[in-house]
Amino acid sequence: MFWSSAGGPPESCAKTAAGFGARTVLVERARTGGDCLWTGCVPSKTLLSAAKHAATARALTGQSPEFKEVRERIFAAINTIEPVDSREALEEAGVHVIKGTLTFRAPGVAEVDGEQIRFRQSLIATGGAPVTTGIPGLDPDFVVTTDTVWELEALPIRLAILGGGPVACELGQAFARLGSQVTMVVRSRILPKEDPAAAQLVRKALERDGVRLLEHTAIEKVAGTDAGSRIRLGNGTTVEADTVLLAIGRSPRTACLGLERVGVDLDGGGHIVTDARMMTTNPLIWAAGDVTANPQFTHLAGVHASVAAANAVLGLKRRISATVPRVTYTSPEVAAVGLTTAEAGLAHRARTVQHTHVDRAVTEDNTDGFTRLIVDRRGKILGGTIVGPRAGESLTELTLAVQNGMTTSDIAGTTHPYPTYSDGVWNAAVADVRERLASPLVRRAMTGLVWFRRRWLDRPGSHRMDR
Structure with a gap:
């Protein structure tokens, strides 16, 4: 098994492939850990945290931390997480790591800085690079x-x-x-x-x-x-x-890979074309992450690489899920999954709860936000948007609901801890259930059920106790 990598997900999947018993080689031209660790998720979220503390400190004391301290905090976070995807950790898991630049030479044959490597299966996860062209005059x-x-x-x-x-x-x-x-x-x-x-x-x-x-x-x-x-x-x-x-x-890193020599097609944007199993147009070559045309999220790249690894090594036919959650980590956070607007003519409806009605938001004095569910006429949850503190965490339940075809009745009937920001999801689900119960047809059915129940309890010989 051979992996061409420039990102975090391939490291974990290389370990998985080696765990399946495949002889696994990972080729990395820079450093293991990839964009997420060094230039993406880890440094950006650490910067956001440091900036939030800086804003609080300035409001309370009029002073902010030196930028040097912020940089030190970012590097400390990177250094803490880096050992998980280090070369040493990979090799301990049975992955042979080669540092260099890879080019495909022929079907089943690749070259890394002049050294030839033969492979039976390959996963390409070379990621993407920031777009820097198109604006004249930039120095x-x-x-x-x-x-x-x-x-x-x-x-x-x-x-x-x-x-x-x-x-x-x-x-x-x-x-x-x-x-x-x-x-x-x-x-x-x-x-x-x-x-x-x-x-x-x-x-x-x-x-x-x-x-x-x-x-x-x-x-x-x-x-x-x-x-x-x-x-x-x-x-x-x-x-x-x-x-x-x-x-x-960002643009996909596909230049100089020699994909034309191994029959791997690109789309009009230069992304590697894959099917729902993450297979390319060459059935022995797979791809995952930003190098494909899928949404550019680290969590999605990891899942896709895992699917590709299982399919390639074990011969499975697992397909990727269309349910893709996303979070923008501003203050407030914006989290969304699935359908986020009600589509006219499709009997979809939106159930929105403003966070002025979410008790945790009230106690935190941070009510600038909302939770919006998109449901069909039967109450099936199709997606939604959450805006507010910890929206990404609250989105997890909504993502699970969309993935598994759950209804607002399923959410409303589940006991939730109180008070939490995720009450927004529960409150929106309860509101939808109540409105469906208030429809004329359901009200008539409920009235009939109550009447029948009363007659049953009032029948001669019943054990109803009068109080």
Whole structure:
């Protein structure tokens, strides 16, 4: 078994493949652990946590931590987690790790820095890289990407972020809370894939933290200045910045792999084409993660790599699930899964609970949020959106409900701990059940049942006790 890796999920799946008894080689051109550990999830969530504490400290004492302390905290988190996916841990699990750059030469044959490797099955998980092209005039000396922003040694004074997706919003809020003057230039609106009401709550939060938002704004060109960059916008205005952060998407790392030699097709965006089993157009080669056209989430890449590993090594035909949860870790968090808006004409409906009616949110004095379920006419849960603290944790129950075709009656009939933020899901489910019970047909049926029950208890010889 052979794995071409540039991300965290392949490490765990390489261990799994070795555990199945397959001779497993993992080729890594940089460092094990991948984007999530070094430039993605771990550093970004640590930065968000540090920024939240900084905002609290500034409100209470008027002082904020030095950026050096923030960087030290980020590196400490990375160093704590890194041993799990280290080369030593992989080799202890039976995985042979080779550092180098791989190219496919022929079916069943690959080459790593001049050394030939033969394989029976292969998984490609080379990930993606930040898009850096398409904006004329950018000076590399004043530009960072979502991969290189962690190399900054000083807090940017004036930070311009190009992009409005989840990563752009997270980093924009974090740097603003740390003290940067942040301007976000967004081609459409922030969080374009999320419920507009959810995006509006995040928009207000960003503005409260001092972020200047320029939505529906095109970039005409960028010019260098002595202090950084001058961004000229389509409306004629300019934005001055000493640092520009590009957060305009990622492109798959497929160049120079030699995929054409082994019959692996790419789509129009350069992603590897896979089926529902994560098999490519070559039945001996599999792919997972950002190198495919699937949504770019670490948790999804891990699941897909696991499916591919089981199918490749054991000959199974497992298929990937279409239920994909996602979370934007701003304050407030935005978590969503499945269908997030009711589609007209399909008898879908939305059940929304504002967090002013979630007791935990009231006790925390943090009621800017909502929970919205999308259900069909029978009460089957099709998806939803949660906005508020710990929305990602609350989403877990909703994800399980969507995955298993559960109804609002299933949720309403399950005892939930009180008070928690997940009460939003339970309250929305209860509201849906109550409305269905209030329909004329159900009310007539209930009335008939009550009448029959009363007659049964009042019959001669019954054991009903009068009180």
